[in-house]
Amino acid sequence: MDRSLHAGPTHRLGRTVxxxxxxxxxxxxxxxxxxxxxxxxxxxxxxxxxxxxxxxWEFLTGTPTAxxxxxxxxxxxxxxxxxxxxxILIALPAGVFAAIYLxxxxxxxxxxxxxxxxxxNLAGVPSIVFGLFGVGFFVLFVGRNIDKVLGTGLLFGQPxxxxxxxxxxxxxxxxxxVATEEAxxxxxxxxxxxxxxxxxxxxxxxxxxxxxQARGGxxxxxxxxxxxxxxxxxxILFTGCAYYLPRLPVTKLFGVIPMVNPFDxxxxxxxxxxxxxxxxxxxxxxxxxxxxxxxxLLGLTFAMNLxxxxxxxxFRRQVRQGR
Amino acid sequence: xxxxxxxxxxxxxxxxYYGKTRAIEDVSLQVAPHEVLALIGPSGCGKSTLIKAVxxxxxxxxxxxxxxxxxxxxxxxxxxxxDVTALRRRVGxxxxxxxxxxxxxxxxxxxxxxxxxxxxxxxxxxVEASLRAAALWDExxxxxxxxxxSLSGGxxxxxxxxxxxxxxxxxxxxxxxxxxxxxxxxxxxxxxLEELRRRLTVVIVTHNMQQAxxxxxxxxxxxxxRMVEVDQTKKMFTAPTQKITEDYINGRFG
Numbered sequence: 001m002d003r004s005l006h007a008g009p010t011h012r013l014g015r016t017v018x019x020x021x022x023x024x025x026x027x028x029x030x031x032x033x034x035x036x037x038x039x040x041x042x043x044x045x046x047x048x049x050x051x052x053x054x055x056x057w058e059f060l061t062g063t064p065t066a067x068x069x070x071x072x073x074x075x076x077x078x079x080x081x082x083x084x085x086x087x088i089l090i091a092l093p094a095g096v097f098a099a100i101y102l103x104x105x106x107x108x109x110x111x112x113x114x115x116x117x118x119x120x121n122l123a124g125v126p127s128i129v130f131g132l133f134g135v136g137f138f139v140l141f142v143g144r145n146i147d148k149v150l151g152t153g154l155l156f157g158q159p160x161x162x163x164x165x166x167x168x169x170x171x172x173x174x175x176x177x178v179a180t181e182e183a184x185x186x187x188x189x190x191x192x193x194x195x196x197x198x199x200x201x202x203x204x205x206x207x208x209x210x211x212x213q214a215r216g217g218x219x220x221x222x223x224x225x226x227x228x229x230x231x232x233x234x235x236i237l238f239t240g241c242a243y244y245l246p247r248l249p250v251t252k253l254f255g256v257i258p259m260v261n262p263f264d265x266x267x268x269x270x271x272x273x274x275x276x277x278x279x280x281x282x283x284x285x286x287x288x289x290x291x292x293x294x295x296x297l298l299g300l301t302f303a304m305n306l307x308x309x310x311x312x313x314x315f316r317r318q319v320r321q322g323r
Numbered sequence: 324x325x326x327x328x329x330x331x332x333x334x335x336x337x338x339x340y341y342g343k344t345r346a347i348e349d350v351s352l353q354v355a356p357h358e359v360l361a362l363i364g365p366s367g368c369g370k371s372t373l374i375k376a377v378x379x380x381x382x383x384x385x386x387x388x389x390x391x392x393x394x395x396x397x398x399x400x401x402x403x404x405x406d407v408t409a410l411r412r413r414v415g416x417x418x419x420x421x422x423x424x425x426x427x428x429x430x431x432x433x434x435x436x437x438x439x440x441x442x443x444x445x446x447x448x449x450v451e452a453s454l455r456a457a458a459l460w461d462e463x464x465x466x467x468x469x470x471x472x473s474l475s476g477g478x479x480x481x482x483x484x485x486x487x488x489x490x491x492x493x494x495x496x497x498x499x500x501x502x503x504x505x506x507x508x509x510x511x512x513x514x515x516l517e518e519l520r521r522r523l524t525v526v527i528v529t530h531n532m533q534q535a536x537x538x539x540x541x542x543x544x545x546x547x548x549r550m551v552e553v554d555q556t557k558k559m560f561t562a563p564t565q566k567i568t569e570d571y572i573n574g575r576f577g
Contacts, residue, residue: 198435
């Protein structure tokens with residue numbers, strides 16, 4: 001064997017190569033991550049520390065008393081849950097159908113591109129603008145005109161759960177649409193072609209191949225929408241939420257089936273925090289309640305997200321395992 | 324062997340445009356029943372486009388324009404009243420990269436049958452028959468409910484063949500079906516072609532000269548979107564009439 005070609009190792013293994021710029025970059029990344037973690041922990045820690053002592057079963061199930069300096073927050077918990085659930089019930093199907101149309105059917109025409117750009121821009125509109133749009137369009141225009149046509153006096157043309165839900169749905173619609181669009185685009189074109197080659201119609205390709213694979217991504221959109229919608233104050237400010245409404249906004253359908261009354265107003269956790277912090281007669285006295293309410297709102301949002309996250313991981317497992 | 328009988332597939336003076344780019348120019352080709360025809364030629368010569376024009380899968384994702392005609396058993400596939408879903412059931416396709424759906428092995432093969440609204444025992448029987456016909460049954464019969472993604476690349480490709488066979492096509496188009504597979508998996512698919520030709524007609528695009536020589540009755544060479552030469556495979560590989568064919572087969576270009 002000719003050894004001249006292999007005269008021995010020129011470099012030792014195990015010696016660290018000096019790379020100061022690389023080390024600096026990694027250091028920056030670590031620092032940024034640490035900063036985020038510290039801020040997050042501090043915010044959560046502070047809210048938990050100050051809020052937790054005030055949270056009790058009575059607090060969660062009671063109504064505000066003594067000028068809202070005492071008592072519980074159940075009407076606000078109920079209102080937040082009701083409005084957020086109704087919101088996602090409207091926004092999810094509407095957003096998913098819109099995204100399916102945009103991705104699978106609309107093509108690349110000028111109109112379709114315009115709508116896509118519009119949706120993306122809608123996601124960046126400040127929420128107070130949605131609030132003003134809600135009161136102007138839904139309450140005053142749509143509601144008042146329904147009243148005029150049906151002769152229902154002042155039933156539709158006033159702030160109510162119905163319009164607050166509609167306004168919140170508009171706010172989170174672009175979130176659902178964008179997330180769903182991405183989920184649909186992530187399905188490989190080869191799977192679509194495979195289905196077409198077996199004689200599938202467009203709708204069969206979408207419903208049997210594309211949607212089952214996109215379910216996880218669509219749920220991500222739902223999670224983001226819930227997170228965004230549950231904590232918003234501005235869109236519901238003028239469209240349905242109440243300063244103080246100790247009874248629950250419920251009615252009985254046909255006098256029997258209990259349901260949320262869409263024509264009633266409602267209390268809401270984030271709005272409750274806002275008024276206690278700024279509008280209360282004694283903001284210092286309400287501070288513990290503010291922290292506790294914030295803690296409950298965070299917990300509620302997290303619980304709703306958790307449900308969606310669990311569902312999503314089940315879908316992902318199904319796609320992976322091919323069920 | 325090709326006969327004077329009615330061709331199952333006839334391509335007549337076909338030109339094909341993606342937007343303004345012409346991919347195929349004036350190509351004619353006849354394929355006899357139970358024939359295996361290999362389509363060879365350098366990358367980008369229009370082989371894939373040609374077979375994608377046969378089952379009209381080319382129309383799915385892009386704007387295309389077609390001149391000329393394609394006849395299936397004498398009937399134009401570009402006719403006004405043609406139902407493309409019916410066409411694609413009669414002309415199956417196997418793609419370059421195995422593309423099983425992320426569903427169970429069973430559900431993959433049953434997919435086309437369920438599109439027809441079939442169910443129950445009939446689907447069971449045809450799934451088994453198709454998996455047997457694709458020489459995959461013995462390997463998967465105990466794990467039909469497992470994900471198709473758990474199969475090896477070669478098994479996935481045979482699953483895709485089984486999936487195509489399930490709807491009982493008359494012609495099957497294969498677009499470089501072995502290009503992503505190892506030699507043993509390739510061998511299995513080539514053996515399979517020998518069986519398949521008994522029940523249907525095969526058009527196979529390939530980059531592999533040996534494969535074309537091994538599996539096909541006739542070979543067609545395309546070059547820059549045109550048909551250069553079509554002949555008995557044996558004759559094509561031993562005594563081609565065109566200079567281009569000789570050069571290509573001997574690896575002097577492409």
